[in-house]
Amino acid sequence: MEQPFAITLKVESSLANHTGSWRVERPQYVNLMPPCNNACPAGENVQKWLYTAEDGSYEEAWRALIVENPFPAIMGRVCYHPCQTVCSRGQLDEAVGINSVERFLGDLAIEKGWSIPVTAPSTGFKVLIIGAGPTGLSAAYHLRRLGHAVTIRDAADLAGGMMRFGIPKYRLPRNILNAEIARIEDMGVRFQMNRKVDNVQDAIDDGFDAVFLAVGAQIGKRAYIPAGEAARILDAVNVLHDVADGEAPLLGRKVVVYGGGNTAIDVARTAKRLGADEAMIVYRRTREKAPANDTEIQEAIEEGVLMKWLSTVKHADAGVLKIEKMALDEKGFPQPTGEFEELEADSLVLALGQEVDLSLINNLADVEVRDGVVHVDTNMMTGRAGIFAGGDMVPAERTVTTGVGHGKKAARNIDAWLRKEKFEKEPIPKVVEYADLNPWYFSDAPHAVRPRLEGARRASNFDEVVQGLDESTALYEARRCMSCGNCFECDNCFGVCPDNAVIKLGPGKGFEFNLDYCKGCGICVTECPSGSIIMIPEKS
Amino acid sequence: MSTDSVKFYQVGSFAIGNRLLPAAAGSVQSDMERTNALTSGHRACQGCGEALGARYAIDAAMRAADDKVIAVNATGCLEVFSTPYPESSWRIAWLHSLFGNAPAVATGVAAALRAKGRSDIRVIGQGGDGATVDIGFGPLSGMFERNDDVLYICYDNEAYMNTGVQRSGATPAAARTATTQAVGPEPGNVFGQGKNVPRIAMAHEIPYVATATVADLRDLEAKVTRAMEFRGSRYLHILVPCPLGWGSQSCDTVKIARLATQSGLFPVFEAERGEVVSSTPIRQKVQVEEYLKLQSRYSHLFSPKRRDDVIDKLQAAADRNIERYNLMPEGDL
Amino acid sequence: MLKQVEGSRAVAEAVAACRPEVICAYPISPQTHIVEGLSRIVKEGALGNCEFINVESEFAAMSVAIGASATGARTYTATASQGLLYMVEAVYNASGLGLPIVMTVANRAIGAPINIWNDHSDSMSQRDSGWIQIFAETNQEAADLHVQAFRIAEELSLPVMVCMDGFILTHASERVDIPEQEQVDLFLKPYVPRQVLDPANPVSIGAMVGPEAFTEVRYMTHMKTLSALELIPQVAKDFEEIFHRDSGGLIREYHCEGAETVVIALGSVLGTIKDVIDDQREKGVSIGALGIISYRPFPFDAVRKALIHAKRVVIVEKALAVGIGGIVAQDIRRALSGLSIAQYTVIAGLGGRPITKASLDDLFDLAVVDDIRALTFLDLDQELVDAEMKREAGQS
Secondary structure (H helix, E strand, O other): OOOOOOOEEEOOHHHHOOHHHHOOEEEEEOOOEOHHHHHOOOOOOHHHHHHHHOOOOHHHHHHHHHOOOOOHHHHHHHOOOHHHHHOHHHHOOOOOOHHHHHHHHHHHHHHHOOOOOOOOOOOOOEEEEEOOOHHHHHHHHHHHHOOOEEEEEOOOOOOOOHHHHOOOOOOOOHHHHHHHHHHHHOOOOEEEOOOOOOOHHHHHHOOOOEEEEOOOOOEEOOOOOOEOOOOOEEEHHHHHHHHHHOOOOOOOOEEEEEOOOHHHHHHHHHHHHOOOOEEEEEOOOOOOOOOOOHHHHHHHHHOOOEEEOOEEEEEEEOOEEEEEEEEEOOOOOEEEEEEEEEEEOOEEEEOOOEEOOHHHHOOOOOOOEEOOEEOOOOOOEOOOOOEEEOHHHOOOOOOHHHHHHHHHHHHHHHHHHHOOOOOOOOOOOOEOOHHHOOHHHOOOOOOOOOOEOOHHHHHOOOOOOEOOOOHHHHHHHHHOOOOOOOOOOOOHHHHHOOOOOEEEEEOOOEEEEOOOOOOOOOHHHHHOOOOOEEEEEOOO | OOOOOOOOOOOOOOOOOOOOOOHHHOOOOOOOOOOOOEOOOOOOOOOOHHHHHHHHHHHHHHHHOOOOEEEEEOOOHHHHHHOEOOOOOEOOEEEEOOOOOHHHHHHHHHHHHHHOOOOOOEEEEEEEHHHHHHOOHHHHHHHHHHOOOOEEEEEEOOOEOOOOOEOOOOOOOOOOEOOEOOOOOOOOOOOOOOOOHHHHHHHOOOOEEEEEEOOOHHHHHHHHHHHHOOOOOEEEEEEOOOHHHHOOOHHHHHHHHHHHHHHOOOOOEEEEOOEEEEEOOOOOOOOHHHHHOOOHHHHHHOOOOOOHHHHHHHHHHHHHHHHHOOOOOOOOO | OEEEEEHHHHHHHHHHHOOOOEEEEOOOOOOHHHHHHHHHHHHOOOOOOOEEEEOOOHHHHHHHHHHHHHOOOOEEEEEOHHHHHHOHHHHHHHHHHOOOOEEEEEEOOOOOOOOOOOOOHHHHHOOOOOOEEEEOOOHHHHHHHHHHHHHHHHHHOOOEEEEEEOOOOOOOEEEEEOOOHHHHHHHOOOOOOOOOOOOOOOEEEOOEOOOOOHHHHHHHHHHHHHHHHHHHHHHHHHHHHHHOOOOOOOEEEEOOOOOOEEEEEOOOHHHHHHHHHHHHHHOOOOEEEEEEOEEEOOOHHHHHHHHOOOOEEEEEEOOOEOOOEOOHHHHHHHHOOOOOOEEEEEEOOHHHOOOOHHHHHHHHHHHOOOOOOOEEEOOOOHHHHHHHHHHHHHHO
């Protein structure tokens, strides 16, 4: 069949016309910083492990998670999830329940007995970690993964630090805590419990190449409160520690806890579980200003803990406290009103902050202390080379997650220092803002609310308060993630290009722009739900 | 603890594809083996809605018809930018005859196929709004009346774009075109009664009529697929924004089509034998201004001074559509 | 098969014997009986695998034909006059795309003023459209030319217009030997398209061709059309072998050899002319007639050869180039350029005015002694036009 000249054309003969020459700017796939990753004190790659979990690859997701944080099951119970506060999904309907999914993965790992092999070759270096709390354990974990020999020394008989002795069982069940610590021990970390270190220098002389100090802030701050002889005043940290040891102190029927932080809430809720008829928080400022996590406050209220805001304890006597009411001035600060009232109380528990026991560094002149905490440089090293510090004993937000993050950062710096290198953190790409996303594409799907025990029922035992998600709801929750700044293969770019200039490489392999034909119209950028494409100027 | 077992797929049906979906449930456009009936190298402007709409529609038709499709194209942007000698960006059997005769030529193709016992090969006639609403209107009506077995697709960019943005019978009220310029006491196109070809198609009582836009691919594909289930005349009217003619940014093409539907100005619905059988509810309602202000063909409504009298009339037209097609059913999100 | 039958019916049956696959037509006098006949034949089921489409206009008719032909179907339509003009855009499109459509033009005058009777102005208006144009002299030839037309069209990949005088031929009942199916099947093989719409082998037909190639496309069509000058006689010869009669070809000479005066015409008027030629020759006048069958392409060489020894030619034309004069006359002038042959153009039969033997006889008497003007209008009511022109002038 002889086709006529010019009138009739072969199919796709237009491929000879490289319309890419029209461009003045071109699209580029990027990986930006999701706000959740950016907010996580432990530096988790939240977006990545959520993405991995979305198709049911839970073990793979868990393994992605524990690259940064060895304690997902613990996190899922005690972390205050700043990731959720900044989660972009929160601006659409509700934040993704990242914390719930993390807990799901952590619990699944324990159930399945997933372990963490150490594949890095032995470096020959020995690192001593003083303090088996979250910071020390995290450092041990990361150093061990890097192939170092790690020894942890702690004064207590069991590892865990504040996770065991500060956080009550109903928030963090002991079997979970033990399982995640045991997994670290199984990696070959040496634990020397009941070994309080009084002198760091001695420890160094034991043959360690580097030391990481993570003893925490275990001493309850003492405020001077005028008290009668028979007044029963206890320290919150000690109360919690004793309860954890199984030696619950007698607090009486009416317990007042003085302070507005998480420790105060923990004690008040514990008091109820110990059988107090009444547990009351007395705090100088308002609920909004109280440093305690608001969810904790809410749960406490649901359990029947009473809240007395804008009040200070002026005098303690046996069975009764004198309380002064405060009022906010024009600047919002509490001022004494001169109005007093009496409160029945069998015991007063002080939860006014915690201090670091600095005795162990007394002999180290070059380790600087400022405002009661140890000063470290950006590489987490103290003034003495080879001695690093982190967690509650350095300036920090005092949470378990922050401690875990410190442990990781310190481990990486110690590793670099041992190899006589400098640890260079990768530059952080731009943090994704909500305006970078195209939320239209996300199905309407509110947060799957994590179920909780009924408040009153909760208060009478130490059963875990917040239940977890099951698989279908965890999956649902993970899939609500908008994958900010990172392609999740929705095929939008592949579909919306009028010039068929996006090449789909295959499931799991992402996409490529066909620059021979891309005219630089930018529809792909506008329609990318996750903001993973940007336009850059064409080089002239 | 109560659980709802609902399969949730993250981006649901709004995105082109979804890595979590089984392949069989995916859209045609997400398939690496899609026909790409209109492939790269064509001379459409950056961000052309018509190029996008044509590939969407024909790829879907090819899948529904087992790759057996012949397309007849009227003169216009689509034809001109896709077949300038020596380059054709079509990958299917394709014929261009004249401006006003695409429906009739398609009828002829269908007749020949029937005579040859090859009615398994399906016929598409396609053209822009000018070719469909104005100059090709007679043949379109003739085709409908005979119920010829053709799926006719109108890519509506609301003016004669290829010849330089002149007004057509589909140009909306108040829009600026080269022959309805933004000057004088009534700038832009006049407020007439419009020419609603989907409704005219419905008046012919042909088996299937539907409207769609390039902003909702799954809906468009579903409609093409549904149309291919029928024999006889079928009409599909697709809104395709034109960055050049509408004075919008090339990256906003899909977004503007979406705003057209979400404002109610372009109702999305289906009809069978003259009766509306479904409409796509508005998901996130916007006022018409959100749509208008992205297009400089309406800029005279905002500057040098706001023409609220005109904007209100446009809003009223949108509201009428919402009511007429039940685009915001009670109790919906 | 011999039948006493209306011309339209003869054509319908001849076309049906060609096994068309798609017939699409819009009714217009005087073509109506052709399409009515075909529609009945198709509806009866006598013609297997044929689709008859009742279109909504002539523009649609040619468009449907284009679509059908491009899909590889043997396609037929018919029109006249206003209908032909209405489809002109598509007429050019069909030839430009090289689609072998066969169309009957039942020649009729073009309005305004509206007039349904016969003249050649419709076909003449399309002489540059790229279609082959062949003119039938009799109903027999009309039927035969359609059969030849499909062959010519499909071999060349060009559309063919078969012109037959409206009413004079279409509505006249004569004895016609309708081509038999077996004969037609021998003569006309199944259509094998040069290009076709086929999903199994897709192509894009109808590209936009710019300045860089347009001339070449036109040139090649020009050359292809010229090649018809060889094809047409060959087809007529093949036709004669199977059907045993002389039909078609480029020209038909009637006593041209040795004739001093040759009368030239197209179509059915040749019948009347030949009768008058006979009478004149009996009186001893040296006169003959030349019928042009293939008007496009114009057989310049054949015409020149037939007329080379004549002293004068009288071109009887059924169409007028307003402000100019004859149309065929211009082609004849070119054919005879360089030869000293007097040319007289006679505009006759416009709007269906009967061309009588008596008028022709008087005309030829004057012509053979060169006593007529270069351009005359046969049977013009001179008195009327003088009076009217004076009246209109007085009014202005």
